[in-house]
Amino acid sequence: AHRVDVVGAASASVTCAEDQPLLDAFLRNGVYLPNSCNQGTCGTCKVRLCSGTVDAPEVPETVLGADDQARGFVLACQSRPRSDTTIEVEAPEQTGPRHRLRDVVGTVHGIETVAHDTVTVLVDIDEPLDFSAGQYMEIAVPGTGEWRQYSMANPPASASRLEFQIRRVPGGVATDGWIFGGLDVGHELEMRGPWGDFAYEPGADEPETPMLLLAGGTGLAPLTSIAVQALTDDPDREIHLYHGVRHEADLYHQQFWREVAERHRGLTYVPCLSRSEWDGRTGYVGDAVLDDFASLRGYVAYLCGPPAMVDAGVKACKRRRMPARNIRREKYTPSG
């Protein structure tokens, strides 16, 4: 194991095993580093190597620009120490959830089919997990050495039973091969988390800041956690939730959201179909937002879904004058 110091915005030292990614070591010690995908694809976790050597895979320039690479930046989620090392985090204002990453053993409590190809999985865990609404867990796919990432849909307050919303990806080893192909009540799950910067922190925004939540597909899961938590903090909070899917059969939890909207006058729930007609809204959620709001100045937004949906949603928010710092997003590509 090696000693790794971080300087700059945060300053701390942790011990990191030779086969352990730097990010993993810091988060397990409760030291925050910016992070999102934990897969080497988003670039959020970039840190500058000041001294020492790390074993880091080659990174495409789309993830870490040539300039950054020349200046010694590496991805903390993909780099393992080969000596004692010092790294620097540049982004000075970066703050995020500080919950300690840990290994978690879960037991499947229930599986419910909620749409033609979507299930919710309830998992009881050994001890309550500290996390922020919006964060995710990694779940080991038995016998494959692979992990899959699923956001918690439950709010942090009910942290000893986690809810995941999982869509089947045809041919996927985790979904077709396992979750939709034999996973059952009582089965044990090996998990680690929480991960990610996409999070709602009570008190982070001015009270009463209206919230816009844009979900694509099972991107609804983290936004469920966020909405329920925000309504617990302030039952009158103004929240506009848009859920975009292709067809009506892809929608789930409509009844739940209608009931929440009845109890909380500030919540509006807008399911949107992009590929078929019905008696509700149609089109993309980004366009629905453009139609519904003349200005989004003073709003905060949380977006989670496929990359194209998130990009279009962010564009819509900016066109309606939402300040960039108020827009929080997580792109989600189901890996099956």
Ligand code: FES
């Ligand atoms: Fe996304 Fe490391 S590249 S968290």
